[in-house]
Amino acid sequence: MIFIHLEPEPTMELPTDAVEIPLLHSSSPRTTSTLQALGNIIVSVVGTGILGLPYAFRIAGWGAGSFGVALAGVATYYCMLLLVKCREKLTSQGRSKESRTFGDLGYICMGSKGRYLTEFLIFFAQCGGSVAYLVFIGQNLSSVFQGHGLAMSYYIFLIAVVEVVLSWIPSLAALAPFSIFADICNAIAMGIVVKEDIQKAIAGGISFDKRTAITSNMRGLPFAGGMAVFCFEGFGMTLALESSMKDKAAFPKVLAQAFVGITTVYVLFGFSGYMAYGDETRDIITLNLPNTWSTKAIQVGLCVGLVFTFPMMLHPINEIVEDKLKQSSWFEKIQDSNNVFSGKQLKVATYISRAIIVLGLAMLASFVPGFGLFASLVGSTVCALISFVLPAIFHLRLMGSSLSFGQKVLDSFILISGLLFAVYGTYNSLVGI
Structure with missing residues (x-):
């Protein structure tokens, strides 16, 4: 889950000076202690996707699922270090101010096309995450209020109206505490799921014979x-x-340390959830929980937290779109005709563009059949390219001459594997949808 605190600034990328993760805040954004950094990493990495892991274990099998999560964790950790090494290289050359963001690295490595490609992928990654949020909220609210007979799309568009208003808030600082609230609800939901798993194990309701280790599909x-x-x-x-x-x-x-802990929790949570519910495991594990007031409270709490963190997911999207709008020909014509584009006109244009973005994402979310399928599609496409392919390319281009043969082979292997995974994973997810 990404938490962003930005002052209005017409930039294409999130400057590191403007990014603040509000779990363990220090007085200076550049003096984070080791413990604070550990907390910030956990808050940044762990999101709602964890509640879909038991379903992934059901599809792949508990053995293959455990291996896949561990492999993804190791590969992500390694590629994150590649980005850090790239910036260290540039810093040693006195170019630290040129390499503050992902887009900066794209520009340095591949020119303007590299920046556009990087920002294109980031844009669609944020769009995919935003749609996944809406689907998650819609499915949970539909489950909580299932007696009313309303379709998931109804709840999505109902929430979209609220999100349009929230997207007009100029500063996101006031919404930051809700991000922590959503993570707390995530943790409580995980605790309830684990409690249910233990109760089933004690009652003798879990059998390895009835659970698939590696899928034949x-x-x-x-x-x-x-x-x-x-x-x-x-x-x-x-x-x-x-x-x-x-x-x-x-x-x-x-x-x-953070990735070892997160990966271990992911594996144990996915394994225990699948073991508890077997072939009945839903794409969001909270939908498997007993229909009690405590379960409904957790589901509603998750939804409330995500409603208020949704504008933070939207902020990079709005920033890119609004920057492009200001560079468009029609915007320049308005400026020429009025000499000065008034603040009121600019505010109205901003409100309209943000409303269109929210409603467009809601429209897309209403056609998504389920959280699990869509999350896998987003992970297989833009997330795989951002997490594996781009870091390998940046590392090879920036440090190729100084790398050992083995390092070049490893980076090339990650690059090719990431591309193949993105292509086949995208095809596979689209077929499933």
Whole structure:
């Protein structure tokens, strides 16, 4: 889950100085302690995707699912370090101010096309995450109020109206606490799921004989892989997290500690959820929980938290769209005709563009058949390209001459594997949808 605090600024990318993760806030964004950095990494990486992991284990099997999550965790950790090494290289050359963001690295490595490609992928990754949020909210609210007979799309558009208003808030600082609230609800939901799993195990309701270790359906493996990649979100925060640390040399160790813990929790949670519900495991595990007031409260709490964090997911999208609008010919014509484009006109144009974006994402979400399938599609496409392909390309281009043969082979393997995974994973997810 990405938490963003930005002052209005006509930039294309999220500057690291403007990024603030509000779980463990320090007085200075560049003096984060080791413990604070560890908390920030966890908050940035862990999101709602974890609640879809038991379903991924059901599709791939508990053995293949565990291996896939572990592999995704190791690969993501390694590629995050590649980005850090790229910036360290540029910093040693006195180019630290040129390499603050993911887009900056794209420009340095591949020119304007590299920046456009990077920002294009980031844009669609944020769009995909936003749609996944709406689908998650819609499915949970539909489950809570199932007696009313309303379709999931009804709840999505109902929430979209609220999101349009929230997207007009000029500063997102006031919404940051709701991000933490959503994570707390995530943690409580995980606790309830684990409690249910333990109760089933004690009652003798779990049998390895009735659970698949490795699926015979080859489409199940890339599906689970896409879900696993989606779960390790927050990759775009790598440079901001590293630059915020007081002791930057400790970042690899802190990142490793965070990823070991997160990956272990992911594996155990996916395994226990699938073991508890078997073939009845839903694409969002909270939908499997007993129909009690506590379960409904958790589902509503999750939805409320995501409603208020949704504008933070939208902010990079709005920033890119509004910057492009200001560069368009019709905008320049208005400026020429009026000499000065008034603040009121600019505000109205901003409100309209943000409303269109929210309603467009809601329209797309209303056609998504389920959270699991869509999350796997997003993970297999833009997330895989951002997390694996781009870091490998940047590392090879920036440090190719100084890399050992083995390092070049490893980077090339990650690059090719990431591309193949993106192509086949996309095809597989689209077929499933």
